[in-house]
Amino acid sequence: MLQVEQVTKKYGKLTANRDISFTVDEGQIAVLLGPNGAGKSTIIKCISGLLRFGGKILINGNDNKSVDAKRLIGYVPEIPAVYELLTISEHMEFIRRAYRLEDDGYDKYLLERFELWDKKDKPGKELSKGMQQKLSICCTLLHRPRVIIFDEPMVGLDPHAIKELKKMFVELKQQGCAVLISTHMIDSVENYWDVAHIMINGSFAATKYNISGESGEKSLEELFFEITEGEKAGAAE
Amino acid sequence: MKGNALGYLLRTKMRNQLLSFFKKPIRIVYVVIVLGLLAMTFIGGKSGAAEPDRKLRDISELTAGINALFILIFSTTFNSGLKNGGTFFKMSDVNFLFPSPLSKRSVLFYALVQQMWSSLLIGIFILFQYSALHINYNLSALGLILIFLTYSLVTFLSQTFAMFVYTYVSDSDKKRNIAKIIFYAVILLPISYAGLQVLQNKSAIIPALAKAGNGLPVLVFPFAGWLGGFTGGILKGEYLEAAVYLAVCAVAFFVMLTAMSRSKRDYYEDVIASAESIQSITGAAKDGVAPESAPRHIKVGRTGIGRGEGSSVLFFKHLLENRRLSKIMVSPMSIMFTLISIGFSLFIKDGGIFPVFAFSIYIMIFSVAVGRFNRELTKPYIYLIPEPPMKKMIYALAETFPTQLVESSLIFIPISVIMGIDFTLCIVCIVARVAFSAVFLSAGIAIERIWGGSLPKLAGVFLYFLVDILMVLPGAGLAYLVSLTGFQIISSDITAILCLTVSNILVSLLVLYLCRNVLQYAEVN
Numbered sequence: 001m002l003q004v005e006q007v008t009k010k011y012g013k014l015t016a017n018r019d020i021s022f023t024v025d026e027g028q029i030a031v032l033l034g035p036n037g038a039g040k041s042t043i044i045k046c047i048s049g050l051l052r053f054g055g056k057i058l059i060n061g062n063d064n065k066s067v068d069a070k071r072l073i074g075y076v077p078e079i080p081a082v083y084e085l086l087t088i089s090e091h092m093e094f095i096r097r098a099y100r101l102e103d104d105g106y107d108k109y110l111l112e113r114f115e116l117w118d119k120k121d122k123p124g125k126e127l128s129k130g131m132q133q134k135l136s137i138c139c140t141l142l143h144r145p146r147v148i149i150f151d152e153p154m155v156g157l158d159p160h161a162i163k164e165l166k167k168m169f170v171e172l173k174q175q176g177c178a179v180l181i182s183t184h185m186i187d188s189v190e191n192y193w194d195v196a197h198i199m200i201n202g203s204f205a206a207t208k209y210n211i212s213g214e215s216g217e218k219s220l221e222e223l224f225f226e227i228t229e230g231e232k233a234g235a236a237e
Numbered sequence: 238m239k240g241n242a243l244g245y246l247l248r249t250k251m252r253n254q255l256l257s258f259f260k261k262p263i264r265i266v267y268v269v270i271v272l273g274l275l276a277m278t279f280i281g282g283k284s285g286a287a288e289p290d291r292k293l294r295d296i297s298e299l300t301a302g303i304n305a306l307f308i309l310i311f312s313t314t315f316n317s318g319l320k321n322g323g324t325f326f327k328m329s330d331v332n333f334l335f336p337s338p339l340s341k342r343s344v345l346f347y348a349l350v351q352q353m354w355s356s357l358l359i360g361i362f363i364l365f366q367y368s369a370l371h372i373n374y375n376l377s378a379l380g381l382i383l384i385f386l387t388y389s390l391v392t393f394l395s396q397t398f399a400m401f402v403y404t405y406v407s408d409s410d411k412k413r414n415i416a417k418i419i420f421y422a423v424i425l426l427p428i429s430y431a432g433l434q435v436l437q438n439k440s441a442i443i444p445a446l447a448k449a450g451n452g453l454p455v456l457v458f459p460f461a462g463w464l465g466g467f468t469g470g471i472l473k474g475e476y477l478e479a480a481v482y483l484a485v486c487a488v489a490f491f492v493m494l495t496a497m498s499r500s501k502r503d504y505y506e507d508v509i510a511s512a513e514s515i516q517s518i519t520g521a522a523k524d525g526v527a528p529e530s531a532p533r534h535i536k537v538g539r540t541g542i543g544r545g546e547g548s549s550v551l552f553f554k555h556l557l558e559n560r561r562l563s564k565i566m567v568s569p570m571s572i573m574f575t576l577i578s579i580g581f582s583l584f585i586k587d588g589g590i591f592p593v594f595a596f597s598i599y600i601m602i603f604s605v606a607v608g609r610f611n612r613e614l615t616k617p618y619i620y621l622i623p624e625p626p627m628k629k630m631i632y633a634l635a636e637t638f639p640t641q642l643v644e645s646s647l648i649f650i651p652i653s654v655i656m657g658i659d660f661t662l663c664i665v666c667i668v669a670r671v672a673f674s675a676v677f678l679s680a681g682i683a684i685e686r687i688w689g690g691s692l693p694k695l696a697g698v699f700l701y702f703l704v705d706i707l708m709v710l711p712g713a714g715l716a717y718l719v720s721l722t723g724f725q726i727i728s729s730d731i732t733a734i735l736c737l738t739v740s741n742i743l744v745s746l747l748v749l750y751l752c753r754n755v756l757q758y759a760e761v762n
Contacts, residue, residue: 050620065757070623081616085535085558093542097550098622123535123561139618 001026001178002047002147007055009042009202016042017053018202024147024178024195029169031189032182033220034199035228040182041078042202044151047180048075059147071099074145078152078182080132081139084125088116091124091139099143110138113164129156137165148172150181154188162188186221196220198227242339243347250351267695275364279378282371291372298443299374300469301450303384304462310388311395311461312424318399319406319416342498349397349494356393360385380472387468394460394490401493423458430454442583460486535561548628551619555609555636571640574600575647582652590658590730594666597648598673601641602705605677609636614685619756626756630682630749637674645670665731669738673709675745679752680704686752708748712740 002024009017017039024030032040046053049065059069083091092107111117114134119127127135133156140148154162170192172179183189189196198206205227208220218226258264285291326334326348334344363385370376376384406412431449438445449455456466463486470479538561545553563572578597610633613619619629645667653663684700716736726732 048617048621050617067623067625070621073621075617075621077617081618083554083558083616085561086554087537087540090540090542090554090557094550094554094618097542097545098547098618098624100546121537121540123537125535 003058005056007046007053009046009053016202024180026176027173028194029173029179029192031193031196033224038199039202040199041151044149044182048149072146074140074148076137076140076150076153080136082124082132087121087123088135089120095139095142130158133157134161147178154185198224243343278365278368282368285372293375294373296374297451298447301447303468304450304455304465307391307461307465308458311391314395315399353393356389359392360389363388387464391461391464401497427455548624548632551632552635571604571644578648579651582655602677605674610634627753629756634678641671641674662731665734669734672738672741676708676741679745679748680708682752682755683748686755708744712737715740
């Protein structure tokens with residue numbers, strides 16, 4: 001469903017992503033792990049069509065910047081993208097109209113699920129960071145995307161919203177969506193990830209598959225620290 | 238570590254600021270360009286002053302203008318400070334200094350010293366007025382530096398005074414409302430005095446305004462009036478009067494400072510919210526777009542976008558955002574620019590339409606740069622919406638034109654009355670100004686298309702001005718060539734403006750067409 005082929009992204013002399021390739025299939029949850037500055041947000045923005053890059057990114061076989069691909073992509077940014085002067089319900093209306101969606105009540109369902117319905121007439125400027133993040137998630141999910149990319153989605157969320165979002169990840173997987181999550185919180189994805197990519201210095205340092213019943217294998221957390229701390233030790237030497 | 242921590246902090250900040258210039262040589266280039274422009278202003282002023290037909294204007298016009306500017310700056314800064322406790326503190330101060338064992342008084346003095354430096358930077362634009370002020374009022378370079386320094390001082394004192402008052406009224410809405418009423422009454426005094434003078438001398442508005450601007454109701458205005466009186470006294474050679482105003486200002490400042498530092502009231506709590514707001518403003522500025530000038534509590538009114546499907550919803554969303562920001566479709570900043578343009582027309586009533594037209598275009602460069610389209614580029618939605626990029630671009634730009642039409646009408650209808658311009662020229666000016674907005678918009682898009690988000694912000698601003706000039710050049714050339722042929726439509730003014738308009742529209746359309754896929758290649762800021 002999502003194919004990333006030899007993607008390189010440079011900012012002047014700095015290479016933020018170097019020759020990255022991976023896929024996320026239908027019904028698969030992939031996670032991107034890595035220390036700050038590893039290039040996770042950059043690759044996510046490249047996939048979402050927000051940055052120029054070298055290489056190829058395909059969404060269901062379509063170039064990621066094509067209109068067909070955009071219909072399938074959902075992107076939750078790290079910093080909530082909220083319009084200060086629009087109310088919560090107007091954000092949903094904006095997305096509904098922009099994506100030419102039927103008013104089937106799905107917006108109300110999402111807002112109720114994330115406890116925003118009772119605040120639907122509050123403008124974006126007056127929302128707390130957590131509420132803005134919840135609204136950003138609702139806006140992303142409204143057009144029922146098939147490839148959904150989350151950049152640090154748990155930051156700023158209250159426990160209820162985190163619980164709801166985790167449930168949502170599993171539901172999206174069951175619905176056959178391809179989900180890509182970038183996060184620092186390894187324990188937050190421990191239960192449901194299918195494949196994890198650990199990034200360091202703009203490249204993949206390791207890829208691990210979650211195969212149930214596998215014994216003697218290192219946990220994701222152990223692998224992460226082994227790689228990232230090993231990198232630091234190597235750099236110090 | 239021994240020694241004064243705050244002194245160390247100030248020294249280190251200044252040293253690092255200085256060193257950053259050498260780390261990023263492009264900043265030195267900016268400084269050189271600014272100095273070059275400044276030198277050009279000074280040279281232009283000197284050569285303009287040497288013109289044989291130079292007519293000097295009454296210096297009291299200048300001093301009245303200084304007083305009006307000082308009162309305007311003081312009032313707007315004080316008003317916003319009273320609303321949210323305007324502060325000199327940054328979030329780093331709040332996080333590191335407030336919980337530290339340093340005394341509240343030392344922290345306050347540290348902030349004041351830091352603020353003095355920032356206030357100086359705010360007033361730099363005054364130095365660029367040398368040419369006009371020297372030619373018209375024979376203002377010397379020293380006189381200009383005096384205005385620059387006193388302007389910076391007014392900015393600094395308005396912030397200090399706002400914080401001082403805020404700490405006393407922030408705990409109750411009643412107290413805050415009383416402070417507001419007193420403040421409005423104090424502002425009303427010079428305004429009504431100026432209005433009265435104009436009504437009594439309708440045939441000579443400028444001299445009446447100059448007289449009002451130097452009158453006692455203006456000069457007693459706290460800090461702004463006193464510093465205006467001091468500046469005016471020096472410029473007119475009335476040094477004793479100047480000394481009195483300066484002494485009043487100094488005494489008031491020290492009384493305020495003593496009250497603040499001895500007060501048992503905790504100002505920390507009052508400044509945290511505004512420090513957070515400043516943090517978000519700085520963050521937005523780094524993204525290249527100023528934050529919305531919306532009040533803290535937005536009046537929502539009627540809800541719902543109501544119209545639009547696909548790309549067109551961007552247009553209707555922008556209209557809704559404009560409506561929520563201001564009932565008359567133009568932002569508070571545009572209203573201020575409109576008033577400045579109208580005020581400008583009062584001064585050059587007999588100078589023809591071109592200086593006023595050029596001035597109204599000049600101020601539009603800034604309002605277009607912070608328009609809805611540029612704000613939209615900082616959010617991911619415009620890139621993600623599954624619609625053709627050109628369609629999205631057109632609908633995202635479309636809001637500019639009705640907004641600029643309203644703004645241009647608000648400027649040129651009163652100006653036509655003031656300057657006695659006929660109806661046709663007024664309409665042509667309005668249309669021409671809207672066409673200029675298309676130039677500025679397409680200049681921004683061309684920069685976005687070529688450089689994406691990779692351009693340093695300051696370089697982007699310079700480039701924006703440069704591309705604007707390049708795009709207007711064909712129109713200016715056309716107007717010149719047509720004037721050589723002697724061809725005229727109604728009048729030479731109208732012909733020249735029409736040439737500019739036609740060329741601007743064509744150039745803008747060409748650039749927009751060439752950049753039609755900008756949203757395909759742009760990078761989110």
